[in-house]
Each structure stands twice: as C-alpha cells, then as structure tokens.
Amino acid sequence: MEVSVKKRLLREMLFARRFEERCYEAYVERKIGGFLHLYPGEEACAHGVLEAARPGRDYVITGYRDHVHAIKCGADPKEVMAELYGKETGSSKGRGGSMHIFDAAHRFMGGYALVGGPFPLAAGMAKAIQMKGDDDIAICFLGDAANNQGTFHESLNMAALWKLPVLYVCENNLYGIGTRIDRSTAVIDQYKRACGYNMPARQVDGQDIEIVYEAAREAVDHVRSGKGPYFLELMTYRYRGHSMSDSNAYRQKDEERVWGNRDPIVILRDRLVEAGELTLEDFKNLDTEILEEIENEIIKFSEESPDPNPAELDKYVFADNDPWVRPAANGGAK
Amino acid sequence: MSQMMFWEAVRRAHDEEMARDPLVICMGEDIGVVGGTYKATTGLYDKYGPERVMDTPISENGFTGLAIGASFLGVRPIVEIMSVNFAWLAMDQIFNSAAKVRYMSGGQLEAPIVVRSPGGTAHQLGAQHSARMEKVFMGIAGLRVVTPSNPRQAYGLLKSAIRCNDPVFINEHELMYNMKGEVPDEEYFHPLEGSEIAREGRDVTLFGYNVSVHWCLAAAEVLASQHGIQAEVVDLYSLAPLDRAGIKASVSKTHRAIIVEEAEAPVGVGSEVMAIINEECFFELDAAPVRLSAANVPIPYAHVLEKAVMPKTDDIVKTVLKMLGRG
Numbered sequence: 108m109e110v111s112v113k114k115r116l117l118r119e120m121l122f123a124r125r126f127e128e129r130c131y132e133a134y135v136e137r138k139i140g141g142f143l144h145l146y147p148g149e150e151a152c153a154h155g156v157l158e159a160a161r162p163g164r165d166y167v168i169t170g171y172r173d174h175v176h177a178i179k180c181g182a183d184p185k186e187v188m189a190e191l192y193g194k195e196t197g198s199s200k201g202r203g204g205s206m207h208i209f210d211a212a213h214r215f216m217g218g219y220a221l222v223g224g225p226f227p228l229a230a231g232m233a234k235a236i237q238m239k240g241d242d243d244i245a246i247c248f249l250g251d252a253a254n255n256q257g258t259f260h261e262s263l264n265m266a267a268l269w270k271l272p273v274l275y276v277c278e279n280n281l282y283g284i285g286t287r288i289d290r291s292t293a294v295i296d297q298y299k300r301a302c303g304y305n306m307p308a309r310q311v312d313g314q315d316i317e318i319v320y321e322a323a324r325e326a327v328d329h330v331r332s333g334k335g336p337y338f339l340e341l342m343t344y345r346y347r348g349h350s351m352s353d354s355n356a357y358r359q360k361d362e363e364r365v366w367g368n369r370d371p372i373v374i375l376r377d378r379l380v381e382a383g384e385l386t387l388e389d390f391k392n393l394d395t396e397i398l399e400e401i402e403n404e405i406i407k408f409s410e411e412s413p414d415p416n417p418a419e420l421d422k423y424v425f426a427d428n429d430p431w432v433r434p435a436a437n438g439g440a441k
Numbered sequence: 442m443s444q445m446m447f448w449e450a451v452r453r454a455h456d457e458e459m460a461r462d463p464l465v466i467c468m469g470e471d472i473g474v475v476g477g478t479y480k481a482t483t484g485l486y487d488k489y490g491p492e493r494v495m496d497t498p499i500s501e502n503g504f505t506g507l508a509i510g511a512s513f514l515g516v517r518p519i520v521e522i523m524s525v526n527f528a529w530l531a532m533d534q535i536f537n538s539a540a541k542v543r544y545m546s547g548g549q550l551e552a553p554i555v556v557r558s559p560g561g562t563a564h565q566l567g568a569q570h571s572a573r574m575e576k577v578f579m580g581i582a583g584l585r586v587v588t589p590s591n592p593r594q595a596y597g598l599l600k601s602a603i604r605c606n607d608p609v610f611i612n613e614h615e616l617m618y619n620m621k622g623e624v625p626d627e628e629y630f631h632p633l634e635g636s637e638i639a640r641e642g643r644d645v646t647l648f649g650y651n652v653s654v655h656w657c658l659a660a661a662e663v664l665a666s667q668h669g670i671q672a673e674v675v676d677l678y679s680l681a682p683l684d685r686a687g688i689k690a691s692v693s694k695t696h697r698a699i700i701v702e703e704a705e706a707p708v709g710v711g712s713e714v715m716a717i718i719n720e721e722c723f724f725e726l727d728a729a730p731v732r733l734s735a736a737n738v739p740i741p742y743a744h745v746l747e748k749a750v751m752p753k754t755d756d757i758v759k760t761v762l763k764m765l766g767r768g
Contacts, residue, residue, distance in 0.1 A: 166514070200547030209546035216513055217546060221537050227503045228538060231510020238464070238492065238516060245510075258533075261503025268498070423548045424583050426606035432585070432633040439632050 108317055110384050116158060116316055117375050117385075118393060120150040123175040124372060125397050126184060129406065130174070130191060130205075134351050138409075139191045141204050142220075144172040148346035151371035152278045153179050153248065155319025156339070160246060160274075160327050163213045166232045168225045169248040171206035173218030176248055181213035184401075185408040194412035201415040202423060214243075222283075223256025225249060226275070230262045233271035233336070244330045245273040251297050251340075252283025263304040263336070270335035274326055275301070277340040278313065284349045285357045301338035313341030314369040317378075344369075443626055447589075448618040450596035451481040451557070455519060457628065458603045459489055462517065465603060468495035468504055469521030478523050479559060479618040501527045505556065506534035509608075512554045513542070517603055525560030525612065526572040539608040540583035555602045556610050561652055561703055562740050563615035565747055571740035573704035575612045575650075579681040579713070585633055586681035588612040590654040592622040594678055597631025605633060612680070614652045634679050636687035642673030645697040645761050648688070648714055650677040653701040653752075660701075660757035670761060680710060688714060689721040696727040697764055701752055706734035728764045733757060 127145040134143050146153070153176045157167070163181040174191075178184050182198055190197030191205050199209050206220040216232065219225050229247035236243050253259060254277065266273050277297045281288050294300055301308035307329060311322040319341060326337040344366035348355035379385035425432075433439025445453070458465045467482055473496035476483035486494040497504040501522055508518035522528045528535070539552040562571040579586045585607050589595040595613070602609035639654055640661050647657035654676045661672040675691050677683060692698050698718055700711035711732035718730055733752040741747055762768040 168510075198547070199545060199549070202547045203545040207545040209549045211546070211549040217542070217550065219538065221533060224506070224533065224537060227506025227534065228510035228513070230503075231507040231512070231516075232514055233510075234507060235511040235514035235516045238466070238511075239514070257500075258503055258506060261498070261500035262507070264498060265500065265503060265507060269495075423544045423546075425585075426543070426551065429605050429607065431601035431605040431630060432607075434632045434635060 108320060113375060113379060114385065116154055117372065117379065118397070119179065120154055120316070120372050120375070121394060122397050123150050123154070123178065125394070125401055126178070126405070127174065129401050130188070131347070131351070133191065133406070139205065140193065141206070142171070143191070143205050143351045144349065145347045146172055146175045146345070148366065148370070149278055149280060149313065149343045150175065151316035151319050152276070152313045152341045152343055155316040156246065156248070156276050156323040159320050159323035160244065165243050166214045166216055166236070166245045167248070168216045168229050168232065168245070169218055170222065170225060170250065170253065171218055171220045172250070173206065173208045177208040177210055177215045177218070180210060180215035182208065182210035182215055185405050188405045189409045189412050192409040192412070193414070194409060195415045196408070196412040223249070223253040223258040226253070226256070226258040226262035229273050229275070230266045230271050233266065233273035234269065236272055242331055244327065246276060247273060248276045248278060250283070251277055251279040251281065251288055252291065254297055254300060255283070255292060263301060263306055263338070266336040267304045267306045270333070272330050272333070273336045274330045275336065275338045277338065278343055279340055280343050280345045282345070282349065282358070285353065287357070296340070298338060298340040306336050306338050308338035308340065310340040310342065313343035314371045315374055316371055442623040444621050445592050445624045446618070447592045447595050447620045447622070448480045450592035450624050451599060452483055452485070454596045454599035454603070455482060455485060456488070458600065459485065459493065464515055465517040465519070466493045466495065467519040467521065468497050468508060470497055470499055470523045472496060472521050477521060479615070481521065481618070501530040502534050505531035506538060508554050509534055509539045509552045512552045513550050517553055519555045519557065519603060522556060522558040524570055525558040525574045526569055528556070528558050528574060531556070535584065535608070535610070536581050540581050544583055551606050552608045553606045554608050555599065556608070557599070557613060558611070559613040559615045559618070561614040561616060562747060562751065565742055565744055566740070567742045568739035573735070575680050576704055576709040578610045578612070579710070581681070583608070584681060585609040586612065587633055587679050588651040589678060590639070590651050590676050592620065593624045593629070594631055596624050597629045598633065598678065600628070601630045601633050604630070609633065612651060617652060634682060634684065636684035637676040637678060638673060638691070639676045640672070640674040642671035643695055644670045644672060645699065645764060646673045646675055646691040646695045647757065648675050648677055648698065648700040650680060650710060651703070653703050656752065656754060656757060657701050659754045660761070663754060663758050664761055668762065668767070670765065672761060677710065677714070683713060683717060685717050685721055688717050692718055692722050693725045696725055698726070698730040699733060699757065699760055699764070700730065701733045701757060702735070703751060704735055705737040706732050707737065709734065731760055731764065733760060
C-alpha cells in the first residue's frame with residue numbers, strides 16, 4: 108500500500124473516530140434522539156474493505172451501525188450529522204435517523220435496523236447487477252450476531268446458488284447486543300458457516316487495515332470476476348456499548364484492555380511513525396484539524412439547519428402522482 | 442372482450458409486461474419449470490428463461506427480500522407466494538423493508554415490487570393453509586393492497602401494480618383461479634385505488650371484496666327476485682387505501698350498509714369500513730351497519746365445520762330483511 112494511501116486512510120479513520128465521539132456528546136446533550144450505535148474500534152473494517160472496492164460505485168448496505176460506511180461511500184458528513192439531529196438537510200431528510208442513513212447518489216443503499224434484514228436485500232441488488240451485466244458488486248456489512256437470523260442462511264444459499272456478485276462482510280465484534288458470541292452461537296468462527304453454502308470464506312484480523320485491505324482485495328476480485336459470492340470475516344471489537352442505552356457491564360476489563368491495545372488507528376499511526384513517514388506532532392495537528400472541521404462545519408451546519416416541516420408529514424409514504432393508482436378519467440390508468 | 446379464466450388473465454399480464462420490459466421478472470416456488478401451483482406463470486419459463494422466471498428455494502422471507510433489493514436498482518419483480526399463509530414468513534421484508542424504505546430514506550429509494558398470493562378457505566386445507574391475511578397487510582403505511590374479484594380486475598390490477606412505483610400486495614383466492622370472465626382484448630390497466638359498483642341498487646349497500654363480492658351478488662339476486670329489494674353491491678378491490686369517497690357515495694344513496702367478509706371480524710375490513718361510514722356519512726344512516734364475517738376460529742378441517750365458518754347467501758338475505766324490518 109502506498110504511503111500516501113496509508114496517510115489518507117489514517118485521516119479517514121481518525122475522522123470517523125472523532126465524528127462518532129462527537130455524536131456521543133451530542134446525544135448526551137440531547138441533540139440526538141433515538142438509538143445510537145457507534146463504530147469506534149471497528150474503523151479498519153469499513154475503511155479497509157471499501158478501499159479495496161469502488162466506494163460510490165459499488166452498492167453498499169449495512170445494519171444500524173452505519174454512519175461510517177455511509178461517509179466512506181461518499182456521503183457528506185454534514186448531512187449524516189444533520190440526519191442524527193433530525194433536520195430537513197439530513198441525508199434522509201430527517202425521516203430516517205441514525206439507523207437509517209441513505210445516500211443513493213453514492214450507492215450507499217442504507218442502514219437497516221432489523222438484524223439480518225440486509226442479507227437478502229444485498230443478494231437482490233446483486234441479482235439486479237447480474238441482470239444488467241455491469242461489473243459493479245454489492246457489499247453487505249453486518250455483525251456476527253446477524254448470522255443467527257434465518258435471512259443469513261436463506262440469502263447465502265440463494266447467492267451461492269445463483270452465483271450473485273455479492274460480498275458479505277462479517278464484522279465480528281464478539282457481541283450480539285450484550286451477549287457474548289460463545290453464549291449465543293454454536294460455531295464461533297463465522298467464516299466456517301459460509302462453507303455450508305459452498306461459498307469461499309476467510310477470517311482475518313479486522314484491526315490492521317492493511318490486512319483487511321489485502322483480504323478484501325482478494326474477496327472483491329473474486330466477486331467482481333463473476334465467480335459468485337464471498338464471505339469475509341473480520342475479527343474486531345467495539346470500544347463502546349452496543350448502543351447508547353448500554354451499560355457495557357457485561358464485558359470483562361481484561362478483554363477490553365487487550366482489544367484496546369489493538370486500536371486500528373494507533374496500529375496504523377505507529378507503523379507510519381516507525382517508518383519515518385509521520386511524526387506524533389503531525390498526528391496531533393491532524394487531530395486538531397479534524398476536531399475543528401467537525402465543530403466549525405459539521406456541528407454548525409446541523410445546529411443551524413431547519414427542522415422538517417410537519418405539513419410534509421406524509422410526503423414519501425407513496426410515490427408522488429403515480430398514474431397507475433387513479434382512474435383514466437383522472438389522468439391515470441386506462 | 443373475450444372470456445378468460447382468472448389464471449389466464451394473471452398469466453397474460455405477466456407475459457405482456459415481461460415482453461415489454463426486460464427488467465420485469467417473476468419468482469416464487471414452483472413458478473418456473475412447473476408453471477405455478479395455480480398455472481399463473483405457465484409457459485413463461487420456456488419463453489423468458491430461468492434468469493427472469495426464477496424457481497426459488499422455499500425461503501419466503503429470503504426471496505421476497507431479494508426481490509426488494511433488486512427493485513432498489515430498477516428491477517420490477519413479481520413475487521408469487523404460493524399460499525398467503527407463507528407470507529407470514531415474508532412479513533419482515535414486506536413491512537420493514539419494502540413498505541418503509543421510501544419514507545425512511547427521505548424519498549431516495551423505492552421498492553416497486555408486486556407480491557401476489559392466494560389466500561382464503563378452499564377445499565379442506567386446514568388451519569395453516571387457509572389464511573385470510575388482507576387485514577394484516579392493509580394496516581401498513583407505504584404498502585398498497587388490492588384484491589381482484591374477477592379476471593378483468595386480476596389482469597388490469599396486476600398490469601398497473603407492475604408499473605406502479607410503490608410496493609403492491611395482490612390478495613388472490615385459491616378457489617377463483619378457474620373462474621371465467623370477460624377481459625378486454627386490448628391492453629387494459631385497472632386503477633389501483635377506488636372501488637366498483639358491481640350491481641346498482643337503492644335499498645341497501647352490500648360491501649364485499651374478492652370472493653365475498655360473489656356472495657353479495659348471489660344474495661342481491663335473491664333479494665331482487667324474491668323480495669323486491671334492490672341491493673347495491675360495492676366491490677372494494679382496493680383495501681389499502683380504502684375508497685372513502687365510494688363508500689360514502691353508496692351509503693348516502695342507500696342509507697344502509699352491510700359488510701361481508703371471508704375473514705374474522707376483529708380488526709378487519711368490516712371494522713374499517715364501519716369506521717369510515719361513521720366518519721364520512723353517519724347521519725345518512727337509517728340503520729346501524731352490520732358486519733357478516735367468518736367465525737373467529739382457526740379454519741377447521743372437517744367439511745361440515747369448514748362450511749360453518751363462513752357467512753352464506755342466506756345469512757346476507759336474512760340480515761338485509763331484518764335491517765329493512767321485514768325479517
């Protein structure tokens with residue numbers, strides 16, 4: 108990986124970390140409502156995989172921990188934050204919230220809040236790609252616990268059966284909400300479950316972005332070359348609770364310390380420092396620059412944006428003026 | 442106009458739309474090589490191939506979700522769920538993904554899928570193959586629900602549903618696929634909203650939908666020929682949204698309303714129509730509206746019990762006579 112790319116990825120991951128931490132603060136300040144699921148600790152997963160793909164062009168879908176994936180696909184962080192603020196300028200015009208970030212222009216096809224819901228949707232997007240004959244692929248990011256849903260099995264079966272161009276990325280952070288994987292799941296290594304559907308699969312370290320990137324390149328190449336789906340498992344850890352309503356009391360301090368010492372941002376930063384490509388001073392300046400950007404542009408934009416208009420409450424329930432719903436006399440179906 | 446069976450009308454709509462648009466596909470259990478349990482996709486597999494006429498695994502939530510994901514990218518899937526009982530398994534994707542995606546994305550995505558499925562009670566199919574689920578589907582914002590009562594509607598509603606940009610659930614009936622009726626020879630699109638007057642009358646309105654329209658028509662015939670009563674029969678082919686204006690117009694004319702439904706009474710079409718009558722034209726009423734619904738039991742197997750569940754022509758006739766003070 109080129110040094111310039113590593114430096115850019117370091118900035119992107121640090122930005123993601125600071126963005127999420129600022130979400131936390133805004134939530135505590137009650138600027139953000141609902142449920143809020145944050146990504147710190149898992150940054151190398153989204154960034155490593157999507158760096159190996161074509162963010163903005165390949166179709167990406169995920170669960171409710173979705174802010175960082177959306178931004179990496181090209182969503183404007185101002186609009187993502189404004190969505191969390193419930194503003195009309197938000198990426199989903201304030202109708203979605205944290206768990207439902209969408210940016211169709213950048214082919215970020217959404218965050219979905221039913222665990223396992225995106226598995227078949229991703230297979231369907233891949234079906235559409237296959238029909239159109241494009242060389243795009245569909246990428247579905249979900250956590251380990253989603254694999255205990257029926258949709259996992261139904262979708263992997265269909266994706267393999269029809270050789271659909273979909274990459275399933277399992278961000279294995281070891282917990283399904285507050286239940287540790289060995290207490291909920293008979294098979295701990297998630298990549299082994301894909302073998303049941305004759306799907307190539309691999310498990311790698313999700314904290315080292317260079318490892319993620321290399322594994323993802325292989326996976327993306329496989330899928331893009333028309334060989335069918337692929338399952339990539341990334342071993343990772345979230346540094347916060349499942350959501351903001353989570354006391355995080357179910358995890359052992361020792362475990363948190365071990366994973367805390369494998370911070371994806373620190374791993375990449377130290378590697379660049381050791382190679383003489385970056386100083387700690389540079390890193391500190393980068394951090395300051397990011398914090399200022401978040402405060403002066405993103406938060407400012409979100410604070411100053413207008414609320415949605417209650418008079419438009421039922422906008423977006425149905426298509427506007429669809430002719431097929433009305434009688435011919437009314438300019439509709441005939 | 443030519444006579445056509447219900448299944449032929451459904452098949453014709455598939456065929457015309459698939460010939461027109463290569464992004465129209467259909468999928469479901471046994472719809473391809475076998476041609477569909479009720480023959481609605483007969484011959485399409487040979488004509489359009491396995492990529493567009495997809496025999497699916499028995500994974501209702503999975504393949505419905507797959508159809509929805511494909512529709513995000515402009516594909517127009519027609520999903521057949523072999524029996525509406527199995528649609529329970531696909532509820533998650535229909536409700537949580539298809540019905541909500543336009544709204545929760547602020548209008549960025551849409552899910553223009555059609556899900557067709559036969560329901561109702563048929564020939565002793567028992568509790569788990571005799572569901573009447575329209576009441577469940579019609580309460581979900583973002584989902585359109587239509588239910589054809591004849592081959593013309595079956596053809597025209599499916600044509601419009603395929604082209605509509607909203608998700609549409611089409612509630613068909615296991616016993617109606619061999620029903621014959623007239624269908625226009627030229628291409629015909631039936632509006633997805635509204636209602637139809639199946640028989641004009643002035644003394645009482647009988648509201649029906651799908652199979653119960655025929656029960657109402659049979660009762661109206663008896664009322665006319667034996668009692669000199671002119672019952673109006675309104676076909677509520679659109680269950681979501683219900684035709685408030687059509688309900689109001691008919692009740693304002695006849696001043697009496699009976700809703701006949703194949704489903705159990707609680708939280709159903711009948712309760713919804715009664716609420717609309719209350720809201721729209723309460724002071725037009727000369728009598729309290731009545732629901733004639735199925736007994737609130739799982740559908741039994743034994744023929745005599747199965748028959749006892751449903752309202753019959755005679756029940757409708759008696760209810761009308763009582764309402765008019767002639768019972």
